[in-house]
Amino acid sequence: MVLRTLAIAAAFSGAVVAAAQAESWTYTDGSGQTVTLDAVPQRIIASQDAAAGLIPLGIRPVGIYADSPVAEAKALEGLDLAGIEIIGQAWGEVDIEKAAALEPDLIIAEWWNRNAVWSGGENVVATLSQIAPITGVSAGDSIVGMIEDYEVLAQSLGADLAAPAIAQNKTAFETAVADFKAAVASKPGLTALAVYAGDDALYVADPAGAAELLDMQSWGLDIVKPQGVDATGNNYFETVSWENADRYQADLILVDNRAESTMATALAQPTWTLMKAAEAGQVAEWPAFWLRNYKAYAGALTDLTAAINAADPDLTP
Amino acid sequence: MEASVVEARASRAAALGLGLLLLAAALIAVILLSMATGARAIPVDMVWSALTAFDPNSTEHRIVWDLRLPRTLVGVLVGLALGLSGAVLQGATRNPLADPSILGINSGAALFVVLGVSVFGITQLGFYVWLAFIGAGVAMLVVYSVASLGREGATPIKLALAGAAMTAIMLAVINAILLTSPRTLDEVRFWQVGSLAGRSMDIALQVSPFIAIGAALALMSARLLDGLSMGDDVARALGQRIGLSRALAGLAAVILAGAAVAAAGPIAFVGLTIPHVARAITGPGYRWILPYSMLMAPILLLGADIIGRVIAPPGEVQVGIVTAFIGAPFFIALVRRRKLAAL
Numbered sequence: 001m002v003l004r005t006l007a008i009a010a011a012f013s014g015a016v017v018a019a020a021q022a023e024s025w026t027y028t029d030g031s032g033q034t035v036t037l038d039a040v041p042q043r044i045i046a047s048q049d050a051a052a053g054l055i056p057l058g059i060r061p062v063g064i065y066a067d068s069p070v071a072e073a074k075a076l077e078g079l080d081l082a083g084i085e086i087i088g089q090a091w092g093e094v095d096i097e098k099a100a101a102l103e104p105d106l107i108i109a110e111w112w113n114r115n116a117v118w119s120g121g122e123n124v125v126a127t128l129s130q131i132a133p134i135t136g137v138s139a140g141d142s143i144v145g146m147i148e149d150y151e152v153l154a155q156s157l158g159a160d161l162a163a164p165a166i167a168q169n170k171t172a173f174e175t176a177v178a179d180f181k182a183a184v185a186s187k188p189g190l191t192a193l194a195v196y197a198g199d200d201a202l203y204v205a206d207p208a209g210a211a212e213l214l215d216m217q218s219w220g221l222d223i224v225k226p227q228g229v230d231a232t233g234n235n236y237f238e239t240v241s242w243e244n245a246d247r248y249q250a251d252l253i254l255v256d257n258r259a260e261s262t263m264a265t266a267l268a269q270p271t272w273t274l275m276k277a278a279e280a281g282q283v284a285e286w287p288a289f290w291l292r293n294y295k296a297y298a299g300a301l302t303d304l305t306a307a308i309n310a311a312d313p314d315l316t317p
Numbered sequence: 318m319e320a321s322v323v324e325a326r327a328s329r330a331a332a333l334g335l336g337l338l339l340l341a342a343a344l345i346a347v348i349l350l351s352m353a354t355g356a357r358a359i360p361v362d363m364v365w366s367a368l369t370a371f372d373p374n375s376t377e378h379r380i381v382w383d384l385r386l387p388r389t390l391v392g393v394l395v396g397l398a399l400g401l402s403g404a405v406l407q408g409a410t411r412n413p414l415a416d417p418s419i420l421g422i423n424s425g426a427a428l429f430v431v432l433g434v435s436v437f438g439i440t441q442l443g444f445y446v447w448l449a450f451i452g453a454g455v456a457m458l459v460v461y462s463v464a465s466l467g468r469e470g471a472t473p474i475k476l477a478l479a480g481a482a483m484t485a486i487m488l489a490v491i492n493a494i495l496l497t498s499p500r501t502l503d504e505v506r507f508w509q510v511g512s513l514a515g516r517s518m519d520i521a522l523q524v525s526p527f528i529a530i531g532a533a534l535a536l537m538s539a540r541l542l543d544g545l546s547m548g549d550d551v552a553r554a555l556g557q558r559i560g561l562s563r564a565l566a567g568l569a570a571v572i573l574a575g576a577a578v579a580a581a582g583p584i585a586f587v588g589l590t591i592p593h594v595a596r597a598i599t600g601p602g603y604r605w606i607l608p609y610s611m612l613m614a615p616i617l618l619l620g621a622d623i624i625g626r627v628i629a630p631p632g633e634v635q636v637g638i639v640t641a642f643i644g645a646p647f648f649i650a651l652v653r654r655r656k657l658a659a660l
Binding site for chain 2 (some may be wrong): 068069089090199200240242243244246247261264268270271274
């Protein structure tokens with residue numbers, strides 16, 4: 001009897017030791033799936049947005065697939081990419097041979113719940129998931145929430161969040177948020193409109209579809225919600241003919257800055273200035289969909305705070 | 318008897334002249350309709366007052382002037398250029414299926430635009446105009462040089478074959494670039510279909526001198542085309558220098574087609590269909606076919622653009638898609654109804 005108990009205990013403790021040595025790694029991703037690996041993944045391929053979330057926290061992927069040429073990818077702006085292989089430079093495009101040669105343990109992307117797809121699209125996911133399991137945070141309703149999700153993910157991958165540079169970025173961000181809130185509070189009645197400008201039409205953003213706009217709303221900014229957005233479909237904008245550019249009026253216009261040419265396109269439209277804020281020059285950049293870390297967020301907020309402070313809040317009733 | 322022939326000819330000329338006047342009136346009506354149609358409901362009297370007594374403080378007046386007028390003007394210019402270049406090309410090559418896309422003009426323009434976007438990262442519509450224009454010219458030069466090789470010079474059949482071969486090569490390069498670069502595809506796919514949307518006054522002004530020169534050359538070449546239509550031997554016997562005639566007409570067609578594709582992208586079927594309709598009305602003389610094509614093509618193009626603007630609100634259907642939808646069945650009906658005139 002005693003012998004038998006000892007034997008079980010020995011077997012049990014042996015199993016515990018084995019598990020500790022292998023240090024298995026588990027993560028439940030934004031789509032609700034759980035990924036379990038035998039060891040903490042070391043070689044990671046990340047989407048550009050995931051890389052923008054992880055690199056500032058000290059987790060460096062071996063490869064990145066971007067949605068555009070890296071020089072134009074806003075999410076990667078200012079990040080040290082030395083030694084990281086770029087395996088894609090257009091949306092939906094990834095070099096499978098380069099990806100396989102990197103021998104990744106894990107692919108980290110983002111889950112876009114509104115269209116039920118991983119960043120990069122179905123083709124990229126189908127390609128990469130043959131090489132390694134895919135996981136990642138959900139592109140949620142708040143950039144702050146996403147950054148916190150990245151902190152959890154990075155910590156599980158071995159990041160030290162207490163490192164001085166990381167803590168410093170967080171403090172700077174908190175100051176920027178406080179300044180932003182103060183600026184909004186000092187301009188009662190100020191409204192904002194977030195748009196993308198194309199040669200064919202003006203696209204008015206639904207704030208409910210953009211995490212940073214939802215953050216700004218929660219900090220007090222009044223953002224106009226367009227009437228004609230189909231929230232159930234793959235639709236983040238209302239398409240408005242340039243003939244109807246004055247359909248929505250606001251005191252401050254935020255222009256999607258994912259592509260540098262968007263602002264030039266907007267300014268070139270003869271009816272751009274039908275919007276009172278455009279006429280008055282109260283136009284700022286909208287860091288659309290790409291913020292993933294405290295440093296970039298603080299920078300964007302500082303610019304927006306300056307624009308709000310300079311704006312006349314009484315252009316529109 | 319001599320007198321009655323002269324009389325019949327005179328009355329025929331009068332009828333055709335009257336037809337031209339009616340077409341001009343129809344074109345003006347379509348232009349006014351184009352000025353009055355858009356995503357924003359603007360009453361006709363307001364459109365009229367915008368044109369006659371412009372008030373810069375009126376939103377509606379600004380929309381008429383800044384958006385609808387340039388778009389309409391580009392539509393008229395492009396339509397005119399497509400109709401004339403199609404008629405001239407069909408006459409010069411004696412090929413009833415000749416149009417800018419057969420002689421490699423459209424694919425040359427498309428190739429240069431695609432190269433400009435993929436290699437140099439150009440994204441502004443204003444630069445596409447020049448890329449397309451240069452591409453159209455280069456393609457036509459190459460096609461003409463290839464067709465000129467050999468003893469007989471650039472005969473109609475060799476021109477058509479060289480054009481088809483060059484088109485195939487250039488399309489292969491275009492597809493290779495577009496398939497490997499989704500970013501380029503994304504940039505040029507709107508241009509590639511052909512559209513009048515978002516065309517500014519600058520674009521109209523950039524292409525109008527070329528279209529004016531091309532149209533003048535084309536109208537002057539009517540007599541030469543009549544000569545060519547009798548066959549090279551007869552034309553030569555009548556003392557016509559056929560190589561020179563063909564070069565002159567070809568130059569007019571390239572300038573016109575190049576300007577059209579530069580301003581609106583490659584628009585199909587207008588340049589192919591309209592000359593046949595014109596010929597069905599006027600008979601074989603280019604003195605009448607050319608002006609008829611010149612007036613009918615903008616009516617078709619602007620009409621198609623108006624349909625595209627209202628058919629799928631709040632968006633628009635591009636004019637290149639509408640002309641293909643209207644043009645293709647129309648062309649089939651035309652072919653079935655009467656044998657295509659042997660050129």
